Amino acid sequence: MNxxxxxxxxENAGPRSGPKEVRMRKVVVLAAGLVLLAVSAFGQNVIKLxxxxxxxxxxxxxxxxxxxLAVDEINKAGGVLGKQLQLIVVDDEGKGDKGVAAIExxxxxxxxxxxxxxxxxxxxxxxxxxxxxxxxxxxxxGAAASSVVEKALGPSPDSDWYFxxxxxxxxxxxxxxxxxxxxxxxxxxVKINRIFLAYEEGAFGKSSFVASKALFGSRxxxxxxxFKSALQGGSDYSAVLEAAKDFKPDLFIWxxxxxxxxxxxxxxKAMKFSPPIYLGAPPAWPVDMxxxxxxxxxxxxxxxxxxxxxxxxxxxxxxNAYMAAYGAPPTSYFGALSxxxxxxxxxxxxxxxxxxxAGLIAALEATRYVSPLGETITFTPSAVIxxxxxxxxxxxxxxxxxxxxxxxxxxxxxxxxxxxxxxx
Numbered sequence: 001m002n003x004x005x006x007x008x009x010x011e012n013a014g015p016r017s018g019p020k021e022v023r024m025r026k027v028v029v030l031a032a033g034l035v036l037l038a039v040s041a042f043g044q045n046v047i048k049l050x051x052x053x054x055x056x057x058x059x060x061x062x063x064x065x066x067x068x069l070a071v072d073e074i075n076k077a078g079g080v081l082g083k084q085l086q087l088i089v090v091d092d093e094g095k096g097d098k099g100v101a102a103i104e105x106x107x108x109x110x111x112x113x114x115x116x117x118x119x120x121x122x123x124x125x126x127x128x129x130x131x132x133x134x135x136x137x138x139x140x141x142g143a144a145a146s147s148v149v150e151k152a153l154g155p156s157p158d159s160d161w162y163f164x165x166x167x168x169x170x171x172x173x174x175x176x177x178x179x180x181x182x183x184x185x186x187x188x189x190v191k192i193n194r195i196f197l198a199y200e201e202g203a204f205g206k207s208s209f210v211a212s213k214a215l216f217g218s219r220x221x222x223x224x225x226x227f228k229s230a231l232q233g234g235s236d237y238s239a240v241l242e243a244a245k246d247f248k249p250d251l252f253i254w255x256x257x258x259x260x261x262x263x264x265x266x267x268x269k270a271m272k273f274s275p276p277i278y279l280g281a282p283p284a285w286p287v288d289m290x291x292x293x294x295x296x297x298x299x300x301x302x303x304x305x306x307x308x309x310x311x312x313x314x315x316x317x318x319x320n321a322y323m324a325a326y327g328a329p330p331t332s333y334f335g336a337l338s339x340x341x342x343x344x345x346x347x348x349x350x351x352x353x354x355x356x357x358a359g360l361i362a363a364l365e366a367t368r369y370v371s372p373l374g375e376t377i378t379f380t381p382s383a384v385i386x387x388x389x390x391x392x393x394x395x396x397x398x399x400x401x402x403x404x405x406x407x408x409x410x411x412x413x414x415x416x417x418x419x420x421x422x423x424x
Contacts, residue, residue, distance in 0.1 A: 046086045047079075047355060049345065050112030050136075051338075052102035053119060054094035058258065059284040059334040060119055063141060064089050066318075066335035067116070069325055070342035080346050081354065087342075088112060094119075096126030103127050107134040113355040114139070116341045119283070119334065121145035122203060128152040135161045137360050139341045141334065144169045145207060146383065156386035161357070163364055163379055165337055165344075165389040167303075169207075171382070173215040175392040176301065179407040180251075183395065183416065186409065190418055192277070196249035197224035198240045198264075200256040202232065208255040208281070223247055230259035237267045244273065251277045258286050265294040269423040276419035284332040290401035297417045298398045304333035305396055305403035307413035308374045315372035333373065340371045374411045 051067060053060035071085045079085060088110050090102035099118075106112045107130075115131070115138040118124050124143035129152075131138060138161060143149045146168040153159040167175070184190045197212050199205030209224050216222045225243045228234030241264075244252055252275040254264055261280055268274070279299040289295050306329060309316040318339055322330055330336065344367055349355055352363035365387065369377045373390070382388035395407040397417060404414035 045083050047081075047083050047114075047349060048086050048088060048110060048112040049342065050088050050090070050106030050110055050115050051117035052090045052092040052099055052106070052123075053117050053141075053338075054123075055089070055091040057094060057119070057284070058287065059332045060091075060094075062284075062330050062332060062335035063117065063119065063338040065326055066322060066330065066339040067342050069318075069321055070339045070346075072325075073321065074342070074346050080349050085342070085346065089117075092118075092120075092123050094123060096123050099123035099127045100130050103130045103134070107136060112136065114345050114349075114360070116141060116345065117338070118142040121149055121207075124149045125152055131162070132158075135357075137161050137163075137355075137357060137364070139163045139345055139364070140165060141337045141341050142166050144172060146170055150382065150384045153385055155384055156381075159385050160361060160387070162385060163387040163389065164382070164385060165341060165377070167390050167393060168382060168388070169211050171388075171391040172301070172393045173211060176395070177215065177219075179393075179395045182409065183407055187416055187418060190276075190416070192220065192250045194221045194247065194249045195223075195251045195253065196244045196247045196275075197222070198237075198244055198252070198254040198256075199224060199226055200229035200231075200260065201226040202229065205229070205255050212253070212255075227256070227260075229256045230263060231257040234260075235263065237264050238271070241268055241271055241273055244275075245271060249275050251275070251279065253279045253281055255281045257282050258284050261286055261289060262292060262294060265292075265298070269294065272423055274420050274422050278420050284334070287328070287331050289331075290398065290403075295398040295401070297420050299406070300396050300398070300403065301393050302333045302396055302403065303390065303392075303394060304336040304373045305394075305405060305413075307396075307402055307404045308372070308411060310413060311411060312372060312374050314370055315374060318372040336372045340369060340373065340377060343371075344369050344377065374405075 053063040055061050068087055071087045075084045092099040092102050115136045118140050119142035121143045125148040144166055153162055195216050197209055199209045213222055225240045227237050227240040277299055281301050306319055309319050348360055348363035352359040365379055367379055371377050377389050379387040379389055394405055396403045397406050399414055405411050406416050
């Protein structure tokens with residue numbers, strides 16, 4: 001009507017037109033209106049996925065890239081229900097307030113159909129009140145701290161819109177216990193009695209120490225000490241390494257960041273500190289970690305590694321496509337996790353016949369996704385929420401520049417090298 005009124009106004013302003021000319025102009029007006037409607041319909045012919053990750057962090061960037069890769073693959077194959085997927089990513093910078101702002105924008109400005117993403121528990125905890133306000137169906141790729149995130153979400157039915165892919169800390173802890181028990185049973189030479197945890201002095205490290213002490217303290221002789229991470233300007237690890245060396249651990253673990261990995265190993269070598277098992281537990285490793293001779297036979301926790309390509313066609317497809325798209329391999333499991341999240345969402349929307357909330361929740365509950373992580377993802381209840389995805393971590397080891405899976409044994413890619421050879 002607005003277009004036609006403008007044309008009529010212009011007609012009245014100009015020379016008098018005959019009935020035929022007026023009819024012709026009305027035809028043009030109707031055609032223009034149809035074009036506008038078509039353009040509008042095309043603009044709405046998308047399913048919007050909204051995500052937040054810390055894009056300056058290597059894991060966050062890989063999450064964004066892997067999710068976009070999945071979107072591109074799905075769209076190239078015809079989309080979902082005749083619609084294209086659109087991924088809208090907001091950088092949360094690893095900060096709670098930025099994470100809250102991201103949810104507000106995605107919910108009210110972008111008006112996304114589904115939310116996914118996240119890494120840091122601190123960001124997720126800050127977001128929960130805002131997410132509860134909008135209750136957009138969410139598939140979370142991060143947040144392991146149950147005490148602050150899962151507790152804030154609360155039990156079913158109030159949190160039934162939330163699907164959590166990443167294991168909670170107690171899921172991870174139990175899998176570590178199970179893993180080390182299984183490894184000691186399979187490899188009789190491996191004896192673990194004493195465990196030392198070197199942890200960065202921030203929230204991540206402190207929570208890791210508290211959780212590990214509660215987990216291992218009753219079964220093993222356990223101790224630890226803190227250090228200032230290189231991420232926060234630290235560079236001297238001598239005090240914590242001396243404490244660890246004096247403790248004589250069978251299993252030495254450090255919980256810090258990628259920036260700490262090589263300096264810790266360099267200083268350990270200089271001090272001739274080579275415990276039987278030396279394990280790092282950062283959220284991600286340096287991009288070129290595998291190229292360093294210091295990495296050889298170092299152990300780690302994770303959910304995915306390129307070595308899974310040998311036993312999983314889905315992993316191999318993900319890895320090859322990521323390499324082709326970005327020219328470098330993913331360095332952590334978060335990329336595979338985010339890639340999986342998009343496929344899980346797309347499959348659920350297809351089975352639900354749309355993005356209507358109740359139908360989509362029911363479809364997600366029926367998920368059985370064969371993932372690049374080497375396992376089929378389903379959702380089952382956790383200690384608090386109704387929809388928990390992965391519950392296990394893997395124990396891996398750097399061998400010849402590659403992260404090899406040591407446990408679970410059904411996806412083992414190489415046998416364990418034990419003990420860590422003395423530094424040369």
